Amino acid sequence: MAKRATTKDKILNAAEALFAEHGFEQTSLRQITALAEVNLASVNYHFGSKKALIQAVMARYLEVFMPALDQQLAQLQQQSLISTRQVFDCFREPLKQLSSVRKGGPTLFLSLLGFAYAEIQGHLRRYTMDHFGAVMERLLAVLHMANPQLSPVDMFWRLHFVLGATVFTQVSGPALREIAAADFGETVRADQIVDKLIPFLAGGVDAVSPA
Amino acid sequence: MAKRATTKDKILNAAEALFAEHGFEQTSLRQITALAEVNLASVNYHFGSKKALIQAVMARYLEVFMPALDQQLAQLQQQSLISTRQVFDCFREPLKQLSSVRKGGPTLFLSLLGFAYAEIQGHLRRYTMDHFGAVMERLLAVLHMANPQLSPVDMFWRLHFVLGATVFTQVSGPALREIAAADFGETVRADQIVDKLIPFLAGGVDAVSPA
DNA sequence: CATAGTTTAAAACATGCGTTTTAATTTATA
DNA sequence: TATAAATTAAAACGCATGTTTTAAACTATG
Numbered sequence A, B: 001m002a003k004r005a006t007t008k009d010k011i012l013n014a015a016e017a018l019f020a021e022h023g024f025e026q027t028s029l030r031q032i033t034a035l036a037e038v039n040l041a042s043v044n045y046h047f048g049s050k051k052a053l054i055q056a057v058m059a060r061y062l063e064v065f066m067p068a069l070d071q072q073l074a075q076l077q078q079q080s081l082i083s084t085r086q087v088f089d090c091f092r093e094p095l096k097q098l099s100s101v102r103k104g105g106p107t108l109f110l111s112l113l114g115f116a117y118a119e120i121q122g123h124l125r126r127y128t129m130d131h132f133g134a135v136m137e138r139l140l141a142v143l144h145m146a147n148p149q150l151s152p153v154d155m156f157w158r159l160h161f162v163l164g165a166t167v168f169t170q171v172s173g174p175a176l177r178e179i180a181a182a183d184f185g186e187t188v189r190a191d192q193i194v195d196k197l198i199p200f201l202a203g204g205v206d207a208v209s210p211a
Numbered sequence C: 001c002a003t004a005g006t007t008t009a010a011a012a013c014a015t016g017c018g019t020t021t022t023a024a025t026t027t028a029t030a
Numbered sequence D: 001t002a003t004a005a006a007t008t009a010a011a012a013c014g015c016a017t018g019t020t021t022t023a024a025a026c027t028a029t030g
Helices: A007-022 A029-036 A041-046 A050-077 A084-089 A092-100 A105-118 A122-146 A152-171 A173-184 A190-206 B007-022 B029-036 B041-047 B050-077 B084-089 B092-100 B105-118 B122-146 B152-171 B173-184 B190-206
Strands: none
Touching: A007 A029, A007 A041, A007 A050, A007 A105, A029 A041, A050 A084, A050 A092, A050 A105, A050 A122, A084 A122, A084 A190, A092 A105, A105 A152, A105 A173, A105 A190, A122 A152, A152 A173, A152 A190, A152 B152, A152 B173, A152 B190, A173 A190, A173 B152, A190 B152, A190 B190, B007 B029, B007 B041, B007 B050, B007 B105, B029 B041, B029 B050, B041 B050, B050 B084, B050 B092, B050 B105, B050 B122, B084 B122, B084 B190, B092 B105, B105 B152, B105 B173, B105 B190, B122 B152, B152 B173, B152 B190, B173 B190
């Protein structure tokens, strides 16, 4: 049956590729429509605005990722003893499953998420909270189970340190991988960065608070 | 003697305030000259370009901060046993000294640095490396002394995780402090975030590597 | 087949940006 | 004080952006 790619899908795919590489603000509608080989005005016809297009691009991934993450967290939540490391490991499987959305999906999604958070777009933050606020709450709950000694406000800050390190690594991932390859002769696949990141994050969250 | 503020200084001060609040790209020359109450063209007359203005704003802080940091690192370098925590504590005093540049200097500088790194501006990266590359090398050397078990490439990645967490915290600092105050009723001064950040960073860098 | 509805196409619009140009004005120098 | 230089002022330039408009082309339906 495979019908030809619709204009709407061509736009989504081109936008996703460019957004993941250069960020949302840095990508113009003209770049997107040129890559998609469609007319400029069709973006506003199909999506209404650039903001709505950004949300549509993110939604394709979030709708797969968030329920999967929620399930992992819920499963972990049933245990009585939880480590921070286990919490972060909950992200591994949902991330891998994004390969079913698209080849290279996990990396693309993390890049998009990085830019989304980096260019603090109010409308995306709102969208995420409206649709997946429950998942975020469960994440905080599980993290608190893993670190009952941390006060809620300290956990709040550390969770944002975690977000910062993660987001930033993804946004500057390609550049950093180039430098690493040049300086250390060690090629690092995009998905391997997560393996290096998770121990760092867990160590940071578990660190003893200062007097 | 105190002569009136020159146009050049009025531009620098206005630019600094706006850059620290909204970032470099998000701040237009028209906003700057409006706040400074000077003519738009005077920016290009005194500085040549927006890029050069950005560098001039950063230079006022870097010229104070970098030598002070270098001195702290050099002092630590003489010890035989060095902890990661000690390395990050080296940033405290140089940061405090920026209060002499301006009231709120430490916070302003960290915000500027955050945006500078976030909006990966090649010209700023080049400027920093050209002028203060030796300091960065010393930092890496001291960090390696504190963590000889970490391979250079692993240290490279962890250092960038550190940068990511730091930068991001500063860029979204005001927003996060608002949320923290609203959700936990705990007001956090901008400079206190560093106190929460440093243990996290040290814990992350010291974390044991995965098999 | 004819026609109503959907989609694509091309062009223009309105806005904001960094920068440049030209002229007026202030400041310093001899 | 007369003159040259430095600075400020006002306007326009050239370009890129997201969005809107108007007309043409396609597609499905009766």
